[in-house]
Amino acid sequence: MTPPPTAAPALPAPAAVDPRPTRDPGTGRRTHPATGGALVLVGMLLVALNLRAVVTSLGALLDEVRDGLGLSGVTAGLVTTLPTIAFAGLGALTPWLVRRVAPARVLVVAMFALAVGQVLRVVTDSALIFVLTSALALSGIAVANILLPMLVKQHFPHRTGLVTGAYTMALTVGTTVAAASAVPIAHAFGSWRAGLGVWAAMAAVAVLPWVPLALRTRAAARRATPTAVVATPMRVRPARTRLGWAMAVYFGAQSLSGYAIMGWLAQLFRDAGYQPESAGLLLAGVTALGVPIALLMPTLAGRLGTLRPLVLGLTTASALAYLGLALAPHGAALLWVALLAIGQGAFPMILTAIGLRARTAEGTVALSAFAQSTGYVIAALGPLMVGILYEATGGWTAPIGFLLGALAVQTTAGMAIARPRYVEDE
Structure with missing residues (x-):
C-alpha cells in the first residue's frame, strides 16, 4: 500500500496522529x-x-x-x-x-x-x-x-x-x-x-x-x-515478533472454540435430551446474544488501558460454560448459552486488538494477515478434535476437556497481548 506523498517520522503512539x-x-x-x-x-x-x-x-x-x-x-x-x-x-x-x-x-x-x-x-x-x-x-x-x-x-x-x-x-x-x-x-x-x-x-x-x-x-x-517524493512503507514482519505469535495463538484458540461450538453444540444438546429443533435454537441463541456483545466488546477494548480484565472475564465466562455443559447440560442450558456468547466476545476483542497493537496501517494489515492466517490453521483443529474425541469416547467429557485446554492456551496468549505494545517496535 502506498502511503501519503509526504513522509513522516515514526509516531510514538497511535494517538499521536498529525491533525492536519x-x-x-x-x-x-x-x-x-x-x-x-x-x-x-x-x-x-x-x-x-x-x-x-x-x-x-x-x-x-x-x-x-x-x-x-x-x-x-x-x-x-x-x-x-x-x-x-x-x-x-x-x-x-x-x-x-x-x-x-x-x-x-x-x-x-x-x-x-x-x-x-x-x-x-x-x-x-x-x-x-x-x-x-x-x-x-x-x-x-x-x-x-x-x-x-x-x-x-x-x-x-x-x-x-x-x-x-x-x-x-x-x-x-x-x-x-x-x-x-x-x-x-x-x-x-x-x-x-x-x-x-x-x-x-x-x-x-x-x-x-x-x-x-x-x-x-x-x-x-x-x-x-513523476517527481513526487513517495515514502517507502516499512515492511512489518509479525512472524519475527513475540507479539505477533501471541496474537496468532489467541486468535487461533478462540476461533478453535468458536468453530467447535458451531459444529457440535447442537449435537451436545440433542444428546442431553433436547429435540433437534430446540437444540438448533439453543445454538442460534449463542450467535444472537453475540450481536450486542460484538458491538460492546471493541468499545471496551478501545477504552481500557490494558486488556487484562477483558481477557480474564472472557476466560471465566467460557470456563463456567464448559463446566456447566459437562455437568448439567439440560438443567441450565440457557445459562450456558449466555455464558458461551459472552466468552465468544473474544473474537471482536482480538479484532480490535489487531488495530490497537500496531502504529500504522501497514503494521495493521501485516499483523491482521499473520494473526488470522496462522490462527485459522489452529482453528481447523477444533471441530476435528472434538469429533474424534466424541467418537472415541461416546460422550462429551473428553471433548470439553480439550476445549478447556485450548482455553488455557488462549488465556496465556491473551495475557501476553494485554498490555499496550506495538508490533513495529519489535
Whole structure:
C-alpha cells in the first residue's frame, strides 16, 4: 500500500496522529485523520455482512447439498474445511497484494469473486466444480477478513473500538440471518440452490460502495507527478515478533472454540435430551446474544488501558460454560448459552486488538494477515478434535476437556497481548 506523498517520522503512539488533513492513499481525497468517510463505513459494514453468510448457509443445507450433488463423506468434509484453508492460505497473501493495489480496488475484486463464486456453485451439477467455485467465493472473504482491520486503522484511527464493534456486529448479524433463513428460503423455492444462491445478491451490493472509491484511487494515481517524493512503507514482519505469535495463538484458540461450538453444540444438546429443533435454537441463541456483545466488546477494548480484565472475564465466562455443559447440560442450558456468547466476545476483542497493537496501517494489515492466517490453521483443529474425541469416547467429557485446554492456551496468549505494545517496535 502506498502511503501519503509526504513522509513522516515514526509516531510514538497511535494517538499521536498529525491533525492536519491529508490526502487519503486509498481514495485520493483530502480527509482528516480523525474521521473516515461515510462511504467507506457503509462499504465496510456491507462487506462484513457477507463474511460468514456463505459458510453458515452451506452448513444449514449440507445434507440437501450432499444429496443433490452426490457428495461423498470425504468431499463433504473438504467443503466444510474449505473456509479455514482459504482464510489461512489466501489471507497470508493479502499484505503483498495491498502493497501493489489500493485497498478499495482489492475489495471490488474480492466482493465480485464472492458474488460470482456463489452464483456458479448453485448452477452446477458437478461436485468438483462446486468445491472449486466455493473456494472462489471464500477467496474473496479471506482477503476482506484481513483488510477490514487495516481500513479501520487508516480511516478511523480515533474510533477503532466503535467502528470495529459496528462491523463485527454486522458480521454477526449476517452470520445469524444466513444460518436461520437458508433452510426456509430453500423450502420456499423448492431447492437448496435458492437457499445458497440468494446470498450472491448481498455480495453484489457490497461491491457498489467500493467502485467509486476505486475510481478515485485511479484518478489520484493519474494526477500524481513523476517527481513526487513517495515514502517507502516499512515492511512489518509479525512472524519475527513475540507479539505477533501471541496474537496468532489467541486468535487461533478462540476461533478453535468458536468453530467447535458451531459444529457440535447442537449435537451436545440433542444428546442431553433436547429435540433437534430446540437444540438448533439453543445454538442460534449463542450467535444472537453475540450481536450486542460484538458491538460492546471493541468499545471496551478501545477504552481500557490494558486488556487484562477483558481477557480474564472472557476466560471465566467460557470456563463456567464448559463446566456447566459437562455437568448439567439440560438443567441450565440457557445459562450456558449466555455464558458461551459472552466468552465468544473474544473474537471482536482480538479484532480490535489487531488495530490497537500496531502504529500504522501497514503494521495493521501485516499483523491482521499473520494473526488470522496462522490462527485459522489452529482453528481447523477444533471441530476435528472434538469429533474424534466424541467418537472415541461416546460422550462429551473428553471433548470439553480439550476445549478447556485450548482455553488455557488462549488465556496465556491473551495475557501476553494485554498490555499496550506495538508490533513495529519489535
